[in-house]
Amino acid sequence: MKISLTLEIAKSLMLARLKQTTVAAVGVTFSLTMFVALLGFMNGLNTMLDGLILNRTPHIRFYNEVKPNPNQPIDQSEEFGDYYNIIRSIKPSASRISIHNNEAIVKTLQEDPRVLGVAPKISAQVFYNVGTINITGVINGIDVEAEADLFFFQDYVTAGNYIDLKNTANSIILGKGAADRMMAEIGDVIQATTAQGNRIQLKVVGYYQSGLGDLDNVQSYASIATTQKMLGETASYITDVQVKLKDLALAPSMAREYRDVFGIDADDIQTVNAQFETGTRIRTLISYAVGITLLIVSGFGIYNILNMMIYEKMDTIAILKAIGFSGRDVNNIFIAIALTIGFVGGGAGLILGFLAGLGIERIPFETEALPTIKTFPVDFNPKYYLIGGVFGLVTTYFAGYFPARKASSVDPVDIIRGK
Amino acid sequence: MKGEIVLEAKGINKYFFSPEKTQVLKEVTFQISKGEFVSVVGKSGCGKSTLLYILSTMDTDYEGALFIDREEMNTKSQKYHSKIRNEKIGFVFQFHYLLNEFSVLENVMIPGLKLGKYSREELEHRAMEKLKIFGMQGHALKKANQLSGGEKQRVAITRALINDPLIIMGDEPSGNLDKKNGDIVFSIFKELTQEFHQTLLIVTHDQDFAAATDRIIEMEDGRIIRQ
Ligand SMILES: Nc1ncnc2c1ncn2[C@@H]1O[C@H](COP(=O)(O)OP(=O)(O)OP(=O)(O)O)[C@@H](O)[C@H]1O
Ligand SMILES: [Mg+2]
Numbered sequence: 078m079k080i081s082l083t084l085e086i087a088k089s090l091m092l093a094r095l096k097q098t099t100v101a102a103v104g105v106t107f108s109l110t111m112f113v114a115l116l117g118f119m120n121g122l123n124t125m126l127d128g129l130i131l132n133r134t135p136h137i138r139f140y141n142e143v144k145p146n147p148n149q150p151i152d153q154s155e156e157f158g159d160y161y162n163i164i165r166s167i168k169p170s171a172s173r174i175s176i177h178n179n180e181a182i183v184k185t186l187q188e189d190p191r192v193l194g195v196a197p198k199i200s201a202q203v204f205y206n207v208g209t210i211n212i213t214g215v216i217n218g219i220d221v222e223a224e225a226d227l228f229f230f231q232d233y234v235t236a237g238n239y240i241d242l243k244n245t246a247n248s249i250i251l252g253k254g255a256a257d258r259m260m261a262e263i264g265d266v267i268q269a270t271t272a273q274g275n276r277i278q279l280k281v282v283g284y285y286q287s288g289l290g291d292l293d294n295v296q297s298y299a300s301i302a303t304t305q306k307m308l309g310e311t312a313s314y315i316t317d318v319q320v321k322l323k324d325l326a327l328a329p330s331m332a333r334e335y336r337d338v339f340g341i342d343a344d345d346i347q348t349v350n351a352q353f354e355t356g357t358r359i360r361t362l363i364s365y366a367v368g369i370t371l372l373i374v375s376g377f378g379i380y381n382i383l384n385m386m387i388y389e390k391m392d393t394i395a396i397l398k399a400i401g402f403s404g405r406d407v408n409n410i411f412i413a414i415a416l417t418i419g420f421v422g423g424g425a426g427l428i429l430g431f432l433a434g435l436g437i438e439r440i441p442f443e444t445e446a447l448p449t450i451k452t453f454p455v456d457f458n459p460k461y462y463l464i465g466g467v468f469g470l471v472t473t474y475f476a477g478y479f480p481a482r483k484a485s486s487v488d489p490v491d492i493i494r495g496k
Numbered sequence: 497m498k499g500e501i502v503l504e505a506k507g508i509n510k511y512f513f514s515p516e517k518t519q520v521l522k523e524v525t526f527q528i529s530k531g532e533f534v535s536v537v538g539k540s541g542c543g544k545s546t547l548l549y550i551l552s553t554m555d556t557d558y559e560g561a562l563f564i565d566r567e568e569m570n571t572k573s574q575k576y577h578s579k580i581r582n583e584k585i586g587f588v589f590q591f592h593y594l595l596n597e598f599s600v601l602e603n604v605m606i607p608g609l610k611l612g613k614y615s616r617e618e619l620e621h622r623a624m625e626k627l628k629i630f631g632m633q634g635h636a637l638k639k640a641n642q643l644s645g646g647e648k649q650r651v652a653i654t655r656a657l658i659n660d661p662l663i664i665m666g667d668e669p670s671g672n673l674d675k676k677n678g679d680i681v682f683s684i685f686k687e688l689t690q691e692f693h694q695t696l697l698i699v700t701h702d703q704d705f706a707a708a709t710d711r712i713i714e715m716e717d718g719r720i721i722r723q
Binding site: 079082085086089090092093392393395396397398399400401402403404405406489490493494 | 545549552554555574575578579580581582583587589591593594595596597598606607609610611612655
């Protein structure tokens with residue numbers, strides 16, 4: 078049968094019961110609105126919370142761990158080399174936490190096509206001297222530009238200009254927590270002592286606030302050159318090489334690969350931050366579950382209304398069959414009604430969901446912990462709209478399926494006789 | 497002017513099983529030729545409606561053989577029966593049975609749209625022509641439920657005609673109308689046979705109506721006793 082006729086009859090049946098049809102469509106609209114708004118919001122939050130850690134975490138970090146030499150003298154001796162030697166209380170040797178030959182390593186990494194960027198770093202334990210009190214801290218010596226490019230350093234500098242760190246000699250950007258404790262204003266000069274006992278005067282050019290309080294209480298940033306000078310090391314002294322990849326998923330395999338090539342330790346982001354992925358996945362799962370539940374509930378609404386319509390329209394169905402419509406034709410008419418409700422209600426739902434997303438995105442959301450966030454984050458990924466739309470149509474189809482089958486099996490003789 | 501046979505029933509038996517097994521049609525056998533105006537009469541409950549539902553292919557639960565246009569119907573699918581009803585049979589019920597969601601014109605056009613032989617424009621034209629025959633063209637755009645009983649029945653007959661069916665069947669089409677409207681319906685049927693050589697099979701209680709048809713099939717207790 079021609080689709081146009083099916084649609085025409087479906088349309089007339091719906092118009093004859095406009096109110097119920099509208100209620101059914103509004104049910105779909107509501108659930109799809111909630112579905113996309115919820116998923117958009119949830120995933121916006123997910124991305125933001127993950128970004129909090131993941132943005133600033135290198136995908137691979139190369140470093141030298143302080144640990145005993147696995148190749149102890151007794152193993153090297155000719156006499157005992159073939160024995161199984163047990164040594165108790167081994168101590169780490171005078172360890173090199175500096176990465177040997179780091180320039181070559183950086184160069185090799187930069188030439189790797191999978192690598193987005195490389196940023197060297199120095200971690201230095203220090204005491205900030207405040208009057209007679211010493212506060213422990215860590216000064217990260219960073220390549221300011223690489224750090225800004227790869228790890229959004231500038232986003233977390235809440236006061237002062239991050240680039241001053243590079244342009245001003247002996248400058249420091251203090252962690253907000255540390256600065257508060259020292260009551261150091263921008264422009265002040267603070268004094269720090271390194272673990273080796275060197276004292277150095279540093280000029281505060283900004284505050285750094287990551288949103289993780291523990292971090293902000295200890296971490297501060299200086300340029301690599303300043304840190305090297307502070308530690309009394311040469312220009313080749315680097316303790317960490319941080320790598321950001323084009324594809325995060327490659328991190329574990331690449332970490333393994335280069336660990337062997339360079340003979341140093343390498344941590345990948347998945348191993349270090351496994352818990353974040355789990356959290357993200359569960360939040361996403363919950364939002365899908367809620368969204369799909371809403372859709373199914375609206376599906377029952379459509380089911381009910383179609384069933385009612387079929388009881389009311391028994392005569393119409395009987396006449397249609399008497400004048401030559403087959404069971405399949407009648408079935409198609411009611412499926413068309415269900416799908417129209419799904420299509421119109423769902424379309425409106427997707428648009429309203431998008432608007433709801435825009436609305437949520439405007440709600441102010443300011444917290445000390447998240448300096449870069451001003452409003453609620455919303456993810457407008459078309460994926461959610463696609464999934465919502467498809468699920469909406471599938472539910473309405475199934476909601477229409479059983480009533481339509483019932484309609485198609487109406488026996489016209491029963492109805493005509495029953496009059 | 498007896499033409500070829502358009503409808504043939506051979507030894508039709510029909511049972512109902514609730515509340516108990518009863519046979520309502522017994523060895524019903526007859527033929528209808530092209531152009532005939534046949535009436536079926538008989539006491540209430542003798543099985544006239546039951547027979548008509550079988551002949552119209554709506555009821556397929558019977559014994560015996562049914563031929564429409566010399567084509568055997570028993571072995572065909574439901575879908576095929578629908579097609580036959582659409583193409584070859586026009587049915588007029590006692591109760592007017594129009595589609596209340598549609599206008600008069602649309603009601604007449606729907607079987608034609610279903611058949612798909614003519615374009616929408618042509619069908620509209622044909623439908624209007626046929627409505628004109630019965631003086632109903634002025635009501636074409638009304639909704640079906642805005643008509644009187646007699647008017648509805650005229651529209652129902654127009655609808656039965658739209659696909660130029662092989663045969664029109666009617667189950668007491670004037671049974672629910674007053675004398676005047678009943679007469680109008682009868683004169684319409686008469687006109688259809690005389691001017692258009694339309695084949696008609698009409699169940700009726702009205703003796704005068706039956707007497708004026710070409711042939712009377714009389715039933716009693718599920719059997720044809722005279723034809
Ligand atoms: N679904 C059914 N189940 C059981 N018995 C039925 C059923 N339909 C009809 N009957 C019986 O079959 C017989 C024939 O019914 P039918 O409707 O064909 O009579 P009719 O000749 O059309 O009568 P009327 O002139 O009153 O319309 C009646 O006795 C009726 O009670
Ligand atoms: Mg009857």
